Amino acid sequence: MRIQTLGAALAALLVACGDTLPVRPNVLMISVDDMNDWVGALGYEPAQTPQIDRLAGLGTLFTNAHAPSPKCNPSRTAILSGLRPSTTGVYANGEWWKPNLPDVVMLPRYFKDNGYYAAGGGKVFHHTPGFNPPDSWDEYFELVDDLKTTGFLVPYRRPDNISSFDWGPLDKSSMEMGDGATVSWAEDFLARQHERPFFLAVGLFQPHLPFYAPRSIYDEVDPDEAPVPIDAPNDLDDVPEPGRRMAAFRLADLQAIQEHEDMDEVVRSYTACIRHADELVGRVLSALEESPYADNTIVVFWSDHGYHFGEKHHFTKNTLWERSSHVPLAIVAPGVTVPGSESSRAVSLLNLYPTLVDLCGLPVRQDLEGISLRPLLENPEMDWDRPAVMTFGRGNHAIRSERYRYIRYANGDEEFYDHTTDPGELTNLAADPGVASEISRHARWLPSVDAPGALLKRAFEFDAESYTWRRREPESP
């Protein structure tokens, strides 16, 4: 009897182990840089992004997903650390997270520490030297320079275009571009035999500026099919001063582009860059589908933030508005997501880290600030009251719920927009007493800490060879 009971218990344990310890899925994380929501799957009609649309159709597309910050380094640091900019103090591109956050275990490192083979290529972390720590990876393929990365050295397109910025076709094929090399590496990686589950991060640099695209793709974009967004006159009149200051970042570029009537060419080139990214996403996806890992790999696709082309009289990112924050996000999780499903709940890319930990059955991390999106992957229309929070600079935040956007700047100034009637965020309702209760409902989600800015890269002497750094003596006043 006792032996029978023991046997039954053992059998039950084995069944339980069988349930809870399946073969861990692989992860393929594809990211793009500065790609806004001009994606077919998100309803942008001029877009031709069949591959991104195909990827989204394999799982769950989030139609209301937002970046944690409207700039490369703060957004990527938040996504990969699972911690908000307001917690880490990484608010801008110069702040070097590694010496500032020595104990933070970044996403690829967490997978590596839990038995995964962590491989990355291209631009995953912000690509200033030293921002991509070698201890995060078993293998890394550095972004190959294709003139996009050194495009800042190209003579300015216009003499009065004061910043580093250019656009147009390059006489290179898709695979001769730096992103092509990254994708080639990823294709080889997926064709290889892997003994451990892998975490593979493929970081495309497109469509980041300079907006250089292979000529064959550029030539295919009909200049009339990519409309120039509307820069509504006087739109900033109801925006408080800190918001107008954010909008003025790269204002000289915007003015030069508009004065020379170049915006159609800028938009055309950016569109070509998106299509180039799309083609490469398709190659990686096909390589996965042809590999032995097709049925046991979670695929995640995201962009680090959005982009303005004159909307709210702004060019690039660097604002707390929808154009800077709204991004494509799709997750394909075999056995969890329903192909072709969509969720319009407001979600942040900050949720990616806990989501992947959850989907792969890794030990749960209590210290992360996002939460797993698994419930939404299983039921995309479930109630979800948690908004997406976005931060730019210390103390400036946007709270995006499914319907509204609330912005509060460090000095207390506010904006409030209703997306059901005003998707372009043209009318700031913050002073309207009718929305006061909604504003307080949103303000509850403001971060409770606003950490001081982390130390800048230039505060350290860095040796790339040994990956070591030393704090410089603070300059005397």
Ligand SMILES: [Ca+2]
């Ligand atoms: Ca970026």
Ligand SMILES: [Ca+2]
């Ligand atoms: Ca306005």
